[in-house]
Amino acid sequence: MVKMSKSQKTRYFRLVEMQPTMTNFSAAVLIISKSSPNLFLDKLSGSERGVITLTVRDSISHITNCKCWGQKSFVDKYNAMLHIGDVVDIVGAKVMSLSTPGEPRYQPQATLSCTLTVNEGHGHIVRHDSDDLPTIETLQQLIHKPHKPLGSTLNLVEACLGIGLHERNLNAYVDLLVVVAAVRPVRELKRKLSQSYKKDNGPLQCLELIVMDASCPNGILLSLWHAEWIRRAKHWQPRKTVLHLIDVRISYSDYYRCPVLNHANCTLLYEDPQAAGGDCDALLSFAASVLPMSFDQSDQSDLADLPTACQIQTKMTTKQIYSRAEGELSNAATDRFTAVLYCMVSKFDIDGYSMNTSKKCTTCQNLVPRNQSDCVREECQLLFSLESNGPRHSSFININIQLSDQTGTLVESRLSGHVAERVMGIKASDFQRLSEGAKIELKWRFLLKYFEVKLLIKKQSAMRKNIVVLVVDMQAIPLNKMIDTFSVF
Ligand SMILES: [Zn+2]
Helix, strand or coil: CCCECCCCCCECCCHHHCCCCCCCEEEEEEEEEECCCEEEECCCCCCEEEEEEEEEECCCCCEEEEEEEEEHHHHHHHHHHCCCCCEEEEEEEEEEECCCCCCCCCCCCCCCCEEEEEECCECEEEECCCCCHHHHHHHHHHHHCCCCCHHHCECHHHHHHHHCCCCCCCEEEEEEEEEEEEECCCEEECCCHHHCCCHHHCCEEEEEEEEEECCEEEEEEEEECCHHHHHHHCCCCCCCCEEEEEEEEEEEECCCCEEEEECCCCCEEEECCCCCCCHHHHHHHHHHHCCCCCCCCCHHHCCCCCCCHHHCCCECCHHHHHHHHCCCCCCCCCCEEEEEEEEEEEEECCCCCCCCEEEEECCCCCEECCCCCCCCCHHHHHHHHHCCCCCCEEEEEEEEEEEEECCEEECCEEEEHHHHHHHHCCCHHHHHHCCHHHHHHHHCCCCCCEEEEEEEEECCCCCCCCCEEEEEEEEECCHHHHHHHHHHC
16 A cells, blocks of 8 residues: 655555654554543643554554654644544654563553654644545444454453452453443543643543443443543443453452453454454344343342342341441452341331332333333333333332331331332332321331341442342331340340
8 A cells, every 4th residue: 555645755654564763654544542642741841741642553453553742732633633433644753663562551552563653843643635535445444343353352251250359459451342231421520639730631531331241241340531432432332332342451349349341541442343253243142132231220129039038047237237238248259148137117208208109111120210201222112112002111119218226227228019018018009099197107107116127238339339228028026026136236
């Protein structure tokens, strides 16, 4: 592809032709990754300077990096002008030899032994001539063609085993082939004070998503921190978008108490990779076979896999429950446990204005948010439109109940669904029609009374920001039995 530009002065090379002595190297390339601008104060001139790194390629097997150095305005201009997927001309760049192949992971790992540098005033980057469609189309096709084989990826369980469950300080970088399972709304985080001189960078954005593969259908959290990738992720669809992650960072999260993935400065990402072999097809048919996932909401009332009351035997205080769920007694190997709690019901607000019923989609059984009339999932909407007259959701009892003992109060417990109907002796439909007086009467059968409560506790995880406590069964007990339990602990 050695060719002359319009001006007939610039000679264009292939990236593979880079030699460490070249000082005026030009090539037409595809941008496959872009760093955030890194700005710093130049003490000599007193002005702000910076650098932005583009990862570029012009063939199926090779990638390299191109660093662009200059004044803040130059870096800002390139940051605004250049995007992943653009075909550009790097003109008059300096070729640098990569000193150590395994250098620290500040940028994606080049497959070539040379990289490029554009210094403001010496070399520049422009969009490739839009009349040259053959070159543009050839290079653009590379956006979905990984430069590494998909067969060299690990599955999620292997990747998690690699860091171990308790290796709190270990980071590893791995290659994965995953499918998007769920996407959270973008969060804005305040920057740390040490970075505060970057006044105009604004808040830091973070996009969290769950990715999964056949080895790990519950998925694992992936966080994106780069504005460019957060922008591209807006088009990603749960259970449809496949990601080939290269050198993604895996580490143990103390916050979520499980391994998590982070898009790091060295990470590369191919969206919907096109490669030989059936890896992507197998992943997509697996994804189509699992139920849609959602963050936080479905667990709160998911009574599908409750243990039976007689399986729950371990007596605990509220303090012990909290320390097993989130504190020093937490065992990372399990995401749930059960407990028998002797307690007084200290909150049971079924009268007044609090909402004590929720809606569940009749098709997928997921919770329908209060502000929506029906489930918005594509699959359910399709079924609703085919079978027009059936009910689209059903109501169930869903009460926040607080349980207190001598060590504290368990505030997260929920009495829901068929358990609530059995414990209160009333169907959801009748419960909704109770008069205010009848609700007050029902409330005082529970409030400030003593109970033996059997609980299922689900710990925080990537999918759950808070612990979930579900009542499996509860039986009233006399005060003297409650007092007896004090001596046990
Ligand atoms: Zn549904």
